Amino acid sequence: MALGPTDAARLDVGIEGGxxxxxxxxxxxxxxxxxxxxxxxxxxNAHDHLEFNLFPRLGSGPYxxxxxxxxxxxxxxxxxxxxxxxxxxxxxxxxxGIKNLLSGVTSxxxxxxxxxxxxxxxxxxxIRRFGWSHSLSFSRDVKADWARTPREAPFLIHAGEGTDxxxxxxxxxxxxxxxxxxxxxxxxxxALEQSGLELLRKRRSSLVWCPSSNHFTLGRTLSRExxxxxxxxxxGTDSALTAAGDLIDEIEVARRDVRAVxxxxxxxxxxxxxxxxxDGEGTISDGGVSDLLLVRDRGIEPAHALLQIDPExxxxxxxxxxxxxxxxxxxxxxxxxxxxxxxxxxxxxWLIDCDVSMLLDACHLALGKDFRLAGKAVAA
Numbered sequence: 225m226a227l228g229p230t231d232a233a234r235l236d237v238g239i240e241g242g243x244x245x246x247x248x249x250x251x252x253x254x255x256x257x258x259x260x261x262x263x264x265x266x267x268x269n270a271h272d273h274l275e276f277n278l279f280p281r282l283g284s285g286p287y288x289x290x291x292x293x294x295x296x297x298x299x300x301x302x303x304x305x306x307x308x309x310x311x312x313x314x315x316x317x318x319x320x321g322i323k324n325l326l327s328g329v330t331s332x333x334x335x336x337x338x339x340x341x342x343x344x345x346x347x348x349x350x351i352r353r354f355g356w357s358h359s360l361s362f363s364r365d366v367k368a369d370w371a372r373t374p375r376e377a378p379f380l381i382h383a384g385e386g387t388d389x390x391x392x393x394x395x396x397x398x399x400x401x402x403x404x405x406x407x408x409x410x411x412x413x414x415a416l417e418q419s420g421l422e423l424l425r426k427r428r429s430s431l432v433w434c435p436s437s438n439h440f441t442l443g444r445t446l447s448r449e450x451x452x453x454x455x456x457x458x459x460g461t462d463s464a465l466t467a468a469g470d471l472i473d474e475i476e477v478a479r480r481d482v483r484a485v486x487x488x489x490x491x492x493x494x495x496x497x498x499x500x501x502x503d504g505e506g507t508i509s510d511g512g513v514s515d516l517l518l519v520r521d522r523g524i525e526p527a528h529a530l531l532q533i534d535p536e537x538x539x540x541x542x543x544x545x546x547x548x549x550x551x552x553x554x555x556x557x558x559x560x561x562x563x564x565x566x567x568x569x570x571x572x573x574w575l576i577d578c579d580v581s582m583l584l585d586a587c588h589l590a591l592g593k594d595f596r597l598a599g600k601a602v603a604a
Contacts (some may be wrong), residue, residue: 225237225246225262225508226263226264226265226508226526226529227508227526228488228526229343229484229485229488229489229525229526229527230266230525230526230527231483231525231526232262232525232526235247235474236586237263237508237514237516238540239259239260239389239514239539240541241542242448242453242513242514242541242542242543243504243511243512243513243514243518243542244504244508244509244510244511244513244514245510245511246508246509246510247557249373250452251537253300254402255466256408256554256555256556257554258518260504260520260521261518261519261521261536262518262519262521262522262526262529263516263517263518264492264504264508264516264517264518264519264521264526264529264530265326265493265505265507265508265515265516265517266328266329266330266331266490266501266505266515266516266517266538266539266540267308267327267328267329267330267331267471267491267492267517267530268329268330268332268333268458268491268492268495268496268501268505269327269329269331269332269333269384269459269460269461269491270325270333270409270432270458270459270470270495270499270507271333271335271336271380271411271432271434271458271460271462272320272324272332272333272334272460272462272463272499273320273334273335273336273462273463273465273509274316274317274321274324274332274334274336274350274463275313275316275317275320275336275405275463275466276316276319276320276463276464276465277316277319277320277323277463277597277598278303278308278311278316278319278464278591278595278596278597279304279308279463279464279465280304280450280464280494280596281440281464281465281466281467281599282297282304282465282466283296283305283306283440283441283465284296284439285440285442285443286385286387286441286442286443286444287386287441287442288386288388288390288391289385289386289387289388289390289391289415289442290359290361290382290385290386290391290412290441290442291359291361291362291390292386293441293466296360297424297465300568303402307590307591308590308591310588310590310591311565311586311587311590311591313339314339314341314345315340315586317339317341317346317585318341318346318347318578318583319583319587319597320334320463321338321346321347321348321350321578322342322347322566322583322597323464323470323597323598324347324348324458324461324470324577325347325348325387325470325545325546326470326535326546326568326574326576327470327471327472327533327535328471328517328519328533328535328538329348329471329506330348330365330515330516330517330538330539330540331348331349331350331351331505331515332347332348332349332350332351333351333354333380333432333460333499334350334375335356335358335380335411338350338352340528344492346579347540347545347576347577347578348540348545349515349540349541351501352501353377353500354377354378354379354499354500355369355370355372355373355374355376355377355379356369356373356379356380356381357370357379357380358367358380358381358382358423358574359381359382359383359385360383360397360398363420366381366398366401366403366582367401367402367403369381370401370402370403376407376500377394377500378407378408378409378430378498378508379407379408379409380409380410380411381403381409381410381411382410382411382412382413382457383395383398383410383411383412383413383415383536384410384412384413384414384416384420385411385412385415385438385441385442386414386415386442387414387415387443387444388415388443389496391414391415392416392417392420393417394415394532395410395416395420395423395424395462396420396423396568398410399423399427399484403426404423404427404429405427405428406427406428406429407500408429409429409430409431409432409498410429410430410431410432411431411432411434411460412431412432412433412434412437412438412579413433413446413450414438414442414444414445414446414447416446416447416450418449419429421449421450421453421455424455425452425453425454425455426535428584429455430444430455430456430458430498431450431455431456431457431458432458432459432460432498433445433446433451433457433458433460433478433490434459434460434461434462434466434467434468434474435457435474435477435478435481436461436462436467436468436473436474436477437462437466437467437468438549439477440466440467440468441466446481446550447483448481451481451482456494456497456498457490457494457498458490458491458495458498458499459471459474459475459478459487459490459495461474462475464597464598464599467598468599469599469600470598470600471491471533471599472533472571473598475491475531475533478490479531480562482526484525484528484530484531485527487530487531488526488527488530489505491506491530492507493505493506493507494506505522513541514539514541514542515539515540515541516537516538516539517533517535517537517538518535518536518537518538518539518551519531519532519533519534519535519536519596520534520536527579534548534572535548535574536548536550537549537551543577544559544563545576545577546574546575546577547560547563547574547575547576548572548573548574548575548578549573549575550573552575560575562577563575563576563577564576564578564580564581565580566571566578566580566602566603567602567603568597568601568602568603569596569600569601569602570600571600584602587602
């Protein structure tokens with residue numbers, strides 16, 4: 225079991241009422257055999273737009289800023305956007321949840337309104353306690369959005385998403401509006417220069433980093449100065465409209481700029497602090513929420529295990545949501561009964577706690593047999 229990015233211990237992990245119970249390894253052995261596996265905290269994806277993960281990448285950047293990208297790709301009455309919008313949002317959101325689950329994510333920040341589908345049986349936990357604006361360009365009243373944010377909850381906004389002076393100026397505009405503070409989380413921040421970074425540090429604000437999305441739309445991502453600034457940074461995927469794929473792909477891009485131990489925090493405890501999660505997310509602790517990612521134990525540090533994610537099982541709130549075919553053989557029949565098979569190009573085959581057959585039928589009707597999730601072909 226991971227104790228942190230560089231340490232692990234042999235312990236039995238109990239689950240009671242959706243919470244972790246830690247106890248020394250017993251001679252009797254656990255009820256569920258996890259031998260040969262490393263138990264990690266469930267990962268936290270700090271930024272996604274769940275309903276857009278069946279879409280292909282759109283645009284032909286680099287663009288000077290996100291507004292230019294949005295104006296270029298917004299063609300709802302033309303393919304491929306027209307065809308994808310025929311699929312009900314309910315189904316598109318579920319597929320976005322599945323994309324995250326297959327990468328070991330247990331909590332995701334969906335940067336859009338909270339939907340009823342998130343409340344019952346969704347593949348992952350969708351964070352509910354936060355405030356948000358889309359951006360200074362596309363939100364009517366950022367100050368009102370800030371004022372509505374629950375006390376002690378994070379406030380997220382796309383900002384500094386560009387390489388021009390307009391994007392660089394956004395951090396100062398947010399500060400002038402009085403919405404830059406300890407709970408503020410800027411998504412992207414590519415345009416931030418030294419004075420903007422100093423302002424963020426002064427206001428004790430945080431960042432979410434989406435490197436593959438930034439490279440696609442803007443031609444670059446967070447600067448070395450931003451990454452080394454000491455500002456708390458969490459990792460996010462953004463959606464398939466701009467990202468390279470899923471969180472596994474995002475890690476592959478991010479590792480070019482930061483070391484494994486830093487990435488571990490961006491996906492676990494640091495992400496939990498940035499998003500002000502309060503139930504033990506991002507760690508494995510006695511009494512904390514039982515969001516767990518199980519991977520093969522290769523005898524390497526937990527942080528380096530994240531660089532080779534191939535989930536064997538994922539538990540969300542103590543409930544098994546994903547199992548590899550190998551791990552499923554260890555499961556008692558009652559735990560397997562709600563799991564359905566899903567195969568993803570380049571990722572393999574799993575059993576997941578979702579009505580896969582219904583979702584496939586819906587996609588086949590709207591998109592045909594050849595459709596992709598975060599850029600990867602899907603099969604039953």
